[in-house]
Amino acid sequence: MSSGADLERPSPEDDLPEDDLPEEDLVECRRVSRHYRAGTADVLAVNEADCWVSPGMLVALTGPSGSGKSTLLHLLAGLERPTSGRISWPALGGMPRDLPGAVAMMFQGPSLLPDLDVVENVGLPLLLTGEPAGVATARATEMLRKVGIAELGANLPEELSGGQAQRVALARALITRPRLILADEPTGQLDRATGSQVISVLRQAALEFGAGLVVATHDHAVADRFGVRWRMYNGRLVAAEDVDDRATPSAGVGR
């Protein structure tokens, strides 16, 4: 079992055949920190995080609001550069930005392009990998059927509920069969049953694609469905099984 701060190599998930596992990690972070300025304040969103994600690894990332979960996911997705430390994607063979479709990110809150309908939104990542428009449309329709919202294909984002938009975002994240799936509060706007369905779809897709999955969540019920749990607190990343909610942040492991 891997841990965000545990520098020992983890053993593979019990339910994955050993010979299916590649040797390299999908992403590795070494003492990664990320500062940014918010007005006049200097915010240390992520503070010297050490972590890695291997193929087939399913991780729940918990922590209070503002603890740095979203920033860590952005760093893992290659959307932000660390202020210090090193981050790499050994198994991908390059930066995510150079490998369209290899890393998928589900953002917290609405993230659909308002000028595109649902099918176009879902098919866009495929188009960006160079697929023809016809192929993208067909696979987007298929993916929408998989997440159970095929009937919404012609709708515009503004015509969707929050939950529907989140499922469209899920379909869009999975359409390229990514190797690393990063989901920021994917169940935040969903009822428990739908949220559970979404998590199931994510887990199933990760296993099907042989991908790593990191889901940031506030929901303990969701977190409990993951074998690996990371926790963020004041920018520090600690392994969930090593942290006591009542403990001080400095008690995080890996230091």
Place this chain on the structure above:
Amino acid sequence: MKLTWLLGLLRHRGPRLVATAAGVAVAVALLGTLGAFLAASTATMTDRATRAVAVDWQVQVAPGGAPAQLLDAVRTAPDTTAAVPVDFGQTSGFVAVTRATGDPAATTTQTTGPGVVLGLPENYRSLFPAAIRVLAGSGGVLLAQQTAANLHAAAGDTIQINRSGLAPASVRVDGIVALPQADSLFQRVGAAPKSQPPAPPDNVLLLPEAQWHQVFDPLAPAHPDQLSTQIHAARSHRLPADPAQAYNTVVGAAHNLELRAAGAAMVGDNLAATLDKARGDAAYAQVLFLFLGLPGAVLAGLFTAAVAAAGASRRRREQALLRARGADAGQLVQLVAVEAAAVGVAGCVAGLGAAALIGWLTFGSASFGSTTANAVAWGAAATSTGLVIAAATILLPAYRELRTATVVAGRVVVGRAETPRWSRYGLDLWLLAGGGAVFWATSRSGYQLVLAPEGVPGISVSYWAFAGPALLWAGSGLLVWRLVELLLGRGRPIVAAIIAPLAGNLATTSAAMLSRRRRPLARSIVLLGLAVAFAASTATFNATYRQQAEVDAQLTNGADVTVSQPPGSTAGPAAAAQLAVVAGVQAAEPIQHRFGYVGTDLQDLYGINPATITRGTSLPDQYFQGGTAAELLGRLAAAPDSILVSAETVNDFQLRPGDLLNLRLPDARTGQLIPVPFHYAGIVTEFPTAPKDSFLVANAAYLATATGSDAVGAFLVDTGGQDTAAIAGRIQALLGPSATVTDVGTVRGQVGSSLTAVDLAGLTRIELGFALVLAAAGGGLVLALGLAERRRGIAIAVALGARRRHLRRLAASEALVLGGAGLGAGAATGWVLAEMLVAVLTGVFDPPPATIAVPWAYLGVVTVLVIGALAVATAVATRPAGQPDIAPPREEV
């Protein structure tokens, strides 16, 4: 709270606020600069008009009147700076006996027809310097240039003045002079314009006052009708800057003098006659401001609205958030009002500053008006307009949304907005139809935009003619909007096909995005189209005006340089060889000038060589009717006795091609009129050096044979348009002071058309400059702002794997649609507008243009600028993809 809000806006939305304020500034600057233009124009119009007047008043002493008393009355009239008596005496002719050319021992005697002898006080030339130009010799007895040529006389020669019933009087000529304003000098004072003599007398002699009395006093008892006296007066030119007011002042003073003289005087008011024309020019200046300037100000307002609208989504979201946090409508309105006020005030300050700077650089005046009150009024009007634009584009939409929107509706609305009411009712088509109707009504022949009847204080300006272009402007803008929405809606597959070369596999997606954004995109296209149309129509109007000014100068002068032969000259076409060798002369073409009777009409007749005439001057097709210039010259060349006549003559005599036309022409051998048969071959409407009314053009060789003389009237000299003044100087030096040599450059400055007094160049310079700014802004800034508004969407696309090339393809597709449709719409609208402006403002052109002149270079600059601005906007908008942090904006994701 308001200050905090404003500081927050400045910190986080600074560029957008600056762009909006820039739009306000452009509108304010344009209006302010136009105020400066009008101020400068009207301030100098009276001055420029009056400066050219040689003699302000020519007060005619009534027969039997007392000149001395009238002189006193004129001298004591308010604002008279000087007044002197000028005597006029009629003579039946002058006689000169001069040495024959080539034989110093022999003499020849020349006699002229009737003439006029003026008696001038000694100080006349110093009091009225513009009235007499000395060409040779000095003061004393001065012979007019043409008379000297007729008599073959020069300074030092003695000539005789014939007197009715008395022996001729002899005088010794001291100098040769030109009388630049002979028309007004020899006017029939008090007569209606149509009763004025068609031309000043051919033969004029100027005598010192005492000498005149010696010569003509003996004539008084027997022939008092042949003598008259005028009081020539110089008046103060400190007049109101507005020519209309100045005209009324001057006319009032003249009437006052006539009243006081109780019938003993009649004022030939040259000052009023000049101001009468200038006030019409001033009225045209106002009209031009309206036609050429106002659209720019409206455009700047629309531009500001577009910039403000690009931030509408952001403002809507902020309002929704504030409402959700408990802010009431009043507080929200106050916050938006703070934003509008900040933008308005900043825009006004910047705009007025820019206007002052432009006014100072262009007109040498930083004032917005000719008087303080005028300047304050213009400044206030420009500022008010700026504040109104800020309120209308920021406060009003926000207020309207507050009244109708809910927090939920604060979400971005795209794609499926309902058809606007104007579109459902076809307002665009109604506006276009209305514009067409007004245009038809105002462009009919006989319609006068500015009516300034001579002698009538009031000027009538038909401002409603402006409704034609205005309606066309508004209608075509809405029509473009409709067509763009149609294209981007139902025509989405077409758009996808058009942008496919740019967008590649993203073409369908890009077309879908454009389709859903068709409302703001249509607005941007309309804005760009109107900006381009504004630039195109203004530039075309300007180019056409310049073209016609050039045509006018060429028509008046005849060629680049023209050498006019004095009446009676017998020089033949061979003399052209003498001119052809002058440095810079490319060709010298002789044309004959005769007078011939068509029935009882005396018309100018020009004899040309059809094969070579175009070597000396240009003959555009528009000078002819019923064929091209080449065709009609070909007809002349084909039959020696063929003749081109005016349309009026064709109409009067019901001529058909080939009809026989017998003219009565003077035979050089006998001096008698002889019938000469011609055959009608076509219609000529304009011809170099020809008058504006009826005239005739025939073959020079045929005329020479028929009349026994090949005497040339003028030589048309082609210099290739280069160094006309210098070449004219060389020719003048070669031929001596008696030759009349004129160049097109000098003539261009003299003739001008009715707008010479209006600094049209200044106006169009402002217009063309602002048009460039607006066209670039209409293209680039609006696209950039639209793309910036979608920064979050771009960031999401990047997060989904979009590379910079993908973003470029998407942005370039939008730029292609915006630029292509905008430029296309602008070119079409601009062309129609230019045609309409030229037609409605036809009064400013002299002669009216047959076709508009297209300023390709300027239009090329506009096109390049728009494309460049779009390219820069596209590059800037897609720049974030190349930076390290490509996450969607933190606060929004």
